[in-house]
Amino acid sequence: MAEKKIKRQLIKKKLFNKRRLVILNEDTFEETFSLKLNLMNVFVVATLSAFLLIFITTFFIAFTSLREYIPGYASTKLKEETVVLSIKSDSLKNNIEINNKFIASIKKVLVGELEYAKLNKDSLRNQTNNNPEDFDVKTTKAEQKLRDQVALEDKYNVFDKAKPKVNFVLFPPTNGKIIKNYNPIKKNYGIDIAIAKETPIKAVAPGTILFADWTPTSGYVVLIKHKEDLISVYKNIVFLTKEPRDNVKMGEVIGQAGSAEFQNNSGNFYFELWKDGFPINPTQYINFQ
Numbered sequence: 001m002a003e004k005k006i007k008r009q010l011i012k013k014k015l016f017n018k019r020r021l022v023i024l025n026e027d028t029f030e031e032t033f034s035l036k037l038n039l040m041n042v043f044v045v046a047t048l049s050a051f052l053l054i055f056i057t058t059f060f061i062a063f064t065s066l067r068e069y070i071p072g073y074a075s076t077k078l079k080e081e082t083v084v085l086s087i088k089s090d091s092l093k094n095n096i097e098i099n100n101k102f103i104a105s106i107k108k109v110l111v112g113e114l115e116y117a118k119l120n121k122d123s124l125r126n127q128t129n130n131n132p133e134d135f136d137v138k139t140t141k142a143e144q145k146l147r148d149q150v151a152l153e154d155k156y157n158v159f160d161k162a163k164p165k166v167n168f169v170l171f172p173p174t175n176g177k178i179i180k181n182y183n184p185i186k187k188n189y190g191i192d193i194a195i196a197k198e199t200p201i202k203a204v205a206p207g208t209i210l211f212a213d214w215t216p217t218s219g220y221v222v223l224i225k226h227k228e229d230l231i232s233v234y235k236n237i238v239f240l241t242k243e244p245r246d247n248v249k250m251g252e253v254i255g256q257a258g259s260a261e262f263q264n265n266s267g268n269f270y271f272e273l274w275k276d277g278f279p280i281n282p283t284q285y286i287n288f289q
Contacts, residue, residue, distance in 0.1 A: 014039060015038065015039045015040045015043075016038050016039075016040055017038055017039070018036060018037075018038055019036070019037055019038055019039075020034055020035065020036055020037075021034065021035040021036075021037060022034045101277070102277075105231075105274065105277035106210065106211065106223060106231070169205075170204045170205055170273075170285045170286045171202060171203070171204050171205065171250045171251045171286075172202075172204070172286050172287060172288050173201050173202050173203070173204055173232070173234060173269070173271055173286075174193060174195055174199055174200070174201055174202065174257070174269055174288075175288060175289065176193040176194050176195045176199075176269070176288060177193065177194045177289075178191050178192065178193055178194075178283070178288055179192050179193070179194050179268060180192035180268075181283075182279075182281040182282065182283065184279060189272050189274075189279035190233065190235075190270055190271050190272030190273075190279070190282065191270070191271055191272075191282055191283065191288070192268045192269070192270055193268060193269045193270075193271065193288060194268050195257060195258050195268065195269045196258055197258040198238075198239075198256045198258055199256060199257055199258045199269070200253045200255075200256055201222075201234055201237055201253065201254055201255050201256065201257050201269065202251050202252060202253055202254065203224055203232070203248040203249065203250060203251065203252050203254055204224075204226075204232045204250070204273075204286065205224075205226045205227075205230070205232070205250050206226065206227075206247075206248065206249050206250050207224040207225050207226035207227070207230075207232070207247070207248060208224065208225050208245065208246070208247055208248075209222060209223070209224055209242050209243065209244050209245060209246045209247075209248060209254070210223040210224065210225050210231070210244065211223040211244060212240055212242060212243055212244050212254075213244075215235075218235040218236055218270065219235065219236050219237055219238055219257075220237035220238065220239070220240050220255060221233070221234065221235050221237070222234040222237060222240070222242070222254055222255065224248060224254075228275075229275065229276050230273065230274070230275050231273070231274040231275075232271070232272070232273055232274075233271065233272035233273070233274065234254065234255070234257075234269075234270075234271060235269075235270040235271070235272075236257050236268065236269055236270050237254075237255040237256065237257045237269075238255070238256055238257060238258070239255050239256040240254065240255040241253055241254055241255055242254045242255070257269040273285070
């Protein structure tokens with residue numbers, strides 16, 4: 001015990017033994033600076049300096065732009081670009097869904113098929129944002145019975161009641177006698193017009209050509225998209241003057257019709273109007289006489 005006590009006293013003496021740090025002029029040996037200190041002072045000052053240096057370094061790395069140069073830290077610009085790209089990707093996803101529904105509507109125009117029971121008068125965007133399958137709603141027996149009754153009635157008169165609003169004048173694609181009227185019950189979504197051979201066919205309104213190609217049953221078929229989601233369809237055309245993605249003006253010639261070489265056609269021109277994905281009666285908006 002005595003030896004340990006002596007060792008402690010020696011260590012304490014070394015730590016607190018006063019020393020002097022002297023700086024001399026090498027040429028004249030003149031004392032220019034001196035400082036009284038001991039080993040304990042040196043240890044305390046070195047420890048505090050180390051902690052202060054670590055604190056300052058951590059502060060600059062955590063709260064300044066210098067952290068961008070440290071591996072593993074993302075830059076502020078990169079984070080901003082990530083947020084912007086995330087928002088754009090969500091918008092693109094919604095637009096893709098809307099475009100897919102829009103393409104499906106065009107497909108119905110081309111093949112002439114439309115299921116009454118599945119017809120929705122809402123716009124494509126509303127269909128995308130409000131999908132009934134996303135909601136789990138339980139209905140009562142009385143409510144379900146009423147729904148079935150309304151669906152049964154609307155199954156056959158939805159086209160008669162649908163009167164979409166068109167806020168601009170439509171130019172007649174051609175003039176002639178209507179020999180087959182619009183009748184959605186019989187899946188006739190347009191009108192047949194008797195015309196002479198090589199009769200010019202004109203655009204009913206300004207728009208962009210979505211589709212213009214040959215079909216074996218209807219010759220050249222042209223689809224033009226106008227404002228307010230209106231689509232005009234021209235069938236039984238024998239000669240085209242426009243191509244897809246071309247912009248057309250009201251009354252501009254897009255082709256010629258009047259041939260009897262197509263299946264189920266007697267040399268007549270066939271015309272349809274579609275609004276928000278469902279057909280409308282062209283004679284309500286255009287005078288063909």
